[in-house]
Amino acid sequence: MLAAAPGKTGYWNAGTGGLTGKNGMNLPTNLDIGEVPFQPWSKALYEARRADQQKNDPHARCVPPGGPRQFHTPYGLLIYELPEAKRVLVLSGGGPRTWRVIFMDGRPHPTSDDFIPTFLGHSVGKWEGDTLAVDSVGFNEQFWFARAGYPHTDALHLIEHISRPDYNTLKYEATIDDPKAYTKTWTGGHYIYWVPDEDFEEYFCQDNNRDPSHLVGQ
């Protein structure tokens, strides 16, 4: 439902769009940045990151794109459903060429005692009609979950809704539930366009980093 039609090829042209603001590819329901319910420390840190032009964004150093970051990492995105394995795979063409597993077999999240926080967390999903609903926890604090630099903590609980309103459009929406960084949950998202009849090129951040502007001062 979220991949190419049988016998066809193509990929999602991730790379633009964000969780706040209503411009461009963003959802018209997005909050403006001034409406994001930051805690004082996360607001100050977000503003500091913007002020120094995000020069310390870990993503520019090839750290994996956890959460919504995977949906606006340049060089494309593929979503493959594996019904026999009861999994959905989200494959990134950019960054360190990350792949993420969404378990569709009804399993619960592991308890914190059984799980070491990771870049991609632990994701379980289910279909709500034509929308893939994904619930993720277990993130570490070593990445920025969006290009804009919104801070998060290890308490991040992410709820994503991914749908395809038409063949050439993906709608991505994420609800951020992190009570250690925000005073309440908030939601944002964007659209992604389909690139037909092409596969994404081979790109590895570690081999050919094309984001040197964010390595200033390092």
Add this chain to the structure above:
Amino acid sequence: MSRAMRQPMKLRAVAVLVLLAPWLIAQEGHPLKGTWHGSWGVNAQDRTPVTLVMDWDGKSVTGIINPGVRSSPIEKAAFDPSNWQFHFEANYKDRAGAMARVAIDAKIQDVTNPRRSLVGTWTQGDKKGDFKAVRDN
């Protein structure tokens, strides 16, 4: 493979890990969370090493000074993100095991950098000196 050959390979592996470590384990959450190493002293020669381990529970900063047998819990932690100023106090056990009340006032410098610093003053009894600690990656 001989033991003599394995040794340089081990050293190279350690060197690679050390070089990659800053990128692999950078802390991007609350700017005070993590382990900080530094020192305080009344002058440049007379320094006392200090280790801080701190966490953020969503409402307050918690932590300890010098984890181990002489560890001291952080008390009265107050953080002002508008200027990155941080104050805390503790009942601190020195190297001789003597207890002293300490108060630290420091500011986070270069807050977006994973290797950010805490720079300020350390007051211990009637002594007041400078304090600096750098956050581990």
